[in-house]
Amino acid sequence: MQEPEHLPPRPGSIAAILPAAGSGRRFGSHHNKLFALLAGKPLWYHAAFRLRRCSLVGRMVMPVAAADRPFFEGEFAALVSELEVELVEGGEQRTDSVAAGLRQLSGDESIRLVAVHDAARPLVGDADLQSVFAVASQTGAAILAAPVAGTIKRVIGQSDCQTVDRRDLWTALTPQVFRPDLLKLAYEKHRGRPATDDAELVERIGHSVSIVKGSANNLKITLPEDLLLAEAILSQQADHA
Ligand code: CTP
Ligand code: MG
Numbered sequence: 001m002q003e004p005e006h007l008p009p010r011p012g013s014i015a016a017i018l019p020a021a022g023s024g025r026r027f028g029s030h031h032n033k034l035f036a037l038l039a040g041k042p043l044w045y046h047a048a049f050r051l052r053r054c055s056l057v058g059r060m061v062m063p064v065a066a067a068d069r070p071f072f073e074g075e076f077a078a079l080v081s082e083l084e085v086e087l088v089e090g091g092e093q094r095t096d097s098v099a100a101g102l103r104q105l106s107g108d109e110s111i112r113l114v115a116v117h118d119a120a121r122p123l124v125g126d127a128d129l130q131s132v133f134a135v136a137s138q139t140g141a142a143i144l145a146a147p148v149a150g151t152i153k154r155v156i157g158q159s160d161c162q163t164v165d166r167r168d169l170w171t172a173l174t175p176q177v178f179r180p181d182l183l184k185l186a187y188e189k190h191r192g193r194p195a196t197d198d199a200e201l202v203e204r205i206g207h208s209v210s211i212v213k214g215s216a217n218n219l220k221i222t223l224p225e226d227l228l229l230a231e232a233i234l235s236q237q238a239d240h241a
Contacts, residue, residue, distance in 0.1 A: 009133060009137050012058035012110075013113070014054075014058065014115055015058060015111045015113075016061070017062075017114060018044070018085070018116075019062075019098055019118060021063045021090020021094075039234055044062070047118065047124070050123075050125075061087075062085045062087055063087075063088050063101050065089075095187075113177050113178065113180070114177070114178055115132075116178075117175040120220045121173070121220050122221065122234075123237070124175065125215055125218065128214040131144075140207065141182060141202050141208065141210065143175070143210070143212065144218065145173055146173060147166075150166075152164040152166050171216075173220075176199050178198070186202045186205050217237075
């Protein structure tokens with residue numbers, strides 16, 4: 001029997017995919033940026049830990065690059081097993097990695113929602129997780145996003161620009177949370193056209209995606225200076241815990 005969609009998800013019924021198979025080119029370190037330490041633990045661990053401590057989350061799949069696998073099965077093996085993370089091989093593009101995660105989860109009928117969360121976002125807060133999970137369980141597709149803070153200009157030609165009304169502009173964050181059948185269909189229809197997030201693929205199949213306001217503290221580590229900011233946010237979160 002199909003469960004009514006409006007029921008809140010049961011403990012363990014949300015599966016997470018944590019894409020971690022990038023190379024961190026812009027971060028510029030010798031290893032994957034996700035190995036960089038924040039408060040003594042690698043970035044990927046923080047992201048996975050914050051999902052693991054949410055009781056709604058059950059299976060957690062992490063696509064990793066073949067070249068990084070020896071690290072996850074070596075020096076990180078204890079952390080991987082502590083958080084019960086299933087490792088799979090990622091792909092060339094982020095969408096290939098998420099697709100590999102989805103294949104790993106296929107056939108598991110107990111999954112009510114799939115949450116895709118960048119392993120490079122170590123600071124997602126529990127209240128934001130609860131909000132996006134609640135809305136996704138109502139609408140089938142919801143993402144965390146933060147209102148655009150700066151003044152945005154559209155450049156026209158060589159020496160002119162226009163100010164864009166930012167009131168309806170949002171920066172997409174993760175997790176991005178979907179009913180499994182929707183995300184699967186979105187990926188089946190994808191066929192390689194570039195997309196910057198999972199919600200874009202779901203939009204393309206004509207399903208609306210709900211925006212849930214999340215904290216801008218849920219930053220993605222892209223450049224080395226982002227790590228300094230993350231240290232500051234983490235110590236402030238610890239003060240208020
Ligand atoms: N990712 C992935 N598979 C890829 C590319 C990216 O799983 N082929 C993951 C990254 O590991 C990261 C997340 O997707 O956790 C967001 O991507 P991004 O921040 O762009 O990380 P990288 O691609 O590693 O960084 P860069 O673009 O600077 O190389
Ligand atoms: Mg990238």
